[in-house]
Amino acid sequence: MIHDIQPTIDRYPATLRILHWVRAVLTIGLIAAGWTMAELNDAVTAKYDFLYPWHKCFGVLVFLIVLAQLAIRAISRLPGPAPLPAHERILSHAVHITMYGLLLIVPLMGYAMSSSYAESDGVFFFGIHVPELLPKDNERFELFRFLHKALAYSLLALIMLHVAGALKHRFLDTNRRTDVLPRML
Template structure:
């Protein structure tokens, strides 16, 4: 498939489709692991503090990097991206754009809140990133700032999950009601 011909395509470029699904898996895994690890008792320090927390942090950084890469590729390939279907009603078009923009915004902000939370926590052991070691902690240790970033990280994740459910519901609605029609946009991302 040609990715940059200067013409609109019925599908998203392969690079964007791969990033979309990879980010979806990572983000859903992060939301699940966030719930699970915070529910673990402190009496399970190996599972909680040596497995889940470090992996949640490093996959959060990865999710942020993939979101930045996704935005860069979208900008680079903006001339060939499929347009919003004309068959959508005004409110569907508005909701679709808002949900997509909010999902992208939150996939950038939530990891920053998580990093800020870890960086400002007085007992933090830092933010690891796979084989690259720990990221520098740029914020001063401050448990009040930690509490703010913790709330932003947590509530942002709940909002992101709600938007993901709305996104999936919209794609499913158009898939089931408009299969093969102009507003059946799921095939663009497959």
């Protein structure tokens, strides 16, 4: 009897590992830049001349990286689930799905915010103007700004939970097989 069994792999493909870490650094940088922009006085010219344009540019980049990651995941052989207790496996899966969703939705809310703001210069992606598809409407802008901020904070909370989970499995679990960090290194 012949069985079609794929050998298990213990690490994610190199492309996904690289994109994961690049996206992680960019996302943390974007959240830090967002905090900085929110705290800066409007009279500080760097806020609008430097921070906002680069925040938008790298936000588009994160959005594109996530789309690439999802496409690569769809066609790649991935490690099987880590041998975690059922409740941790369910939580991990929910956190990952929600993070991917937010990594797409937060940039879209930022785009909607910029696109609908009456005084916006638009969104540029490394010199390429991204067309504004929404009508200028400052009331909608306020809604998109609220959603962008609230969802970015939600994403930050999930990132912290994700990192805490990886560190817990690495340093606190007695079963070495639950250490998921080497799969992404």
